[in-house]
Amino acid sequence: GNSVTQMEGPVTLSEEAFLTINCTYTATGYPSLFWYVQYPGEGLQLLLKATKADDKGSNKGFEATYRKETTSFHLEKGSVQVSDSAVYFCALSAGDQGAQKLVFGQGTRLTINP
Amino acid sequence: EAGVTQFPSHSVIEKGQTVTLRCDPISGHDNLYWYRRVMGKEIKFLLHFVKESKQDESGMPNNRFLAERTGGTYSTLKVQPAELEDSGVYFCASSQGLNRATYEQYFGPGTRLTVT
Numbered sequence: 001g002n003s004v005t006q007m008e009g010p011v012t013l014s015e016e017a018f019l020t021i022n023c024t025y026t027a028t029g030y031p032s033l034f035w036y037v038q039y040p041g042e043g044l045q046l047l048l049k050a051t052k053a054d055d056k057g058s059n060k061g062f063e064a065t066y067r068k069e070t071t072s073f074h075l076e077k078g079s080v081q082v083s084d085s086a087v088y089f090c091a092l093s094a095g096d097q098g099a100q101k102l103v104f105g106q107g108t109r110l111t112i113n114p
Numbered sequence: 115e116a117g118v119t120q121f122p123s124h125s126v127i128e129k130g131q132t133v134t135l136r137c138d139p140i141s142g143h144d145n146l147y148w149y150r151r152v153m154g155k156e157i158k159f160l161l162h163f164v165k166e167s168k169q170d171e172s173g174m175p176n177n178r179f180l181a182e183r184t185g186g187t188y189s190t191l192k193v194q195p196a197e198l199e200d201s202g203v204y205f206c207a208s209s210q211g212l213n214r215a216t217y218e219q220y221f222g223p224g225t226r227l228t229v230t
Contacts, residue, residue, distance in 0.1 A: 004156075036221070043118070044157075044205065044221035089157060093217070101147065101159035101170060102207075102219060 002027045006090045006105035013080055014113050021075040021108050023064075023090035031092040033057075033066050033073040034102070038087045047075075047088070082112045116140065118222035120206050126228045132194040135225045139188070139208030145169075146189050147209075147219060148181060152202035160204075163189060196229045203227070 007022040025031065035047040035057070048057030053068035062077045073090060090105040119138045127133050139146045148160040160179070161171040165186035174181070178197070183189040193200055203226050207219040 041223075043223035044207075046218060046220075049218075091157075101162055101173070102149070102157075103159070104149075104157040106156040107151075107154070 002031070002092060002094050002103045004090050004092055004103055004105040006088075006108055008106075009087075009108040010111060011108060012111045012113065015082055016079045017112075019075070019077040019080045019084075019110070021088055021090075021110070023073045023075065023105060025071050025073065025090075025092050027071075027092055027094050027103075029094055031094045033064070034091045034093070035062070035064055035073070035075050036089040036091060036104075038089070038107075040086070044089065080110075080112050082114050085110055085112045118206055118208050118220050120204075120222040120225050122225060123223065124226045124228075126230065127196055128230055129198055130195045132192065133196055133227060135191045135193075135204055135206075135227070137189045137191070137206030137222060139206070140210075140220055143208035143210050143220075144186070145209040145211070145217075145219075146183060147207040148189070148191055149205045149207065150202050151205070151224075152199070157205065160191075193227070196227075198229050201227055201229045 003026045032051045034049045036044045037047045048059045050057040050066035056065045064075045087107045087109045089107045091102045093100045121136045146163040149157050151157045159173040162169045163183045180192045203224045205224045207221045209219045
């Protein structure tokens, strides 16, 4: 079945550090890939997405590239800020139409210290 | 435009009691999803409505869970009777349509359910 594995947390970094959160997936067909973020006290928000191989999703300085050969979608940011502290979820949606259930990883809690 | 809303934000009940969670999707969104996150683990799919019809309920854990979406607007998720392992955060999401231009899911803030 479809599954997502992301790096265990928590992750603690200093402000302006480089961030990588690893995400790998197992899926049949050609899934769409997503990163969602949950800030404290809020719901999940879509951070970025990619719908086909070699696509790069980007938003708010975050980037992730859909790598079919390594079945990965690692999240990166060159210089993190305190406001990036949140829980990050990698997810996939399988199926041709896209309006399918999301399969999530276990989430990675990120804390950025000033 | 109002986002997805959920009520209550937090519920504490005793084992054996009944709880009903409510989700109001974004107006005009045909697709409504329920997910839950138990004990800090991954968020898991429960079911998917298209308008008032259940499109996929493969994630519903057992028959103690009943979801409805009368009239294709808001949805309720009832747990009866609640068990300790039902504790977690229940998320609702909605999306406008079925094609890749409209399938983005917008999530509500979640309902934290604690069963004691």
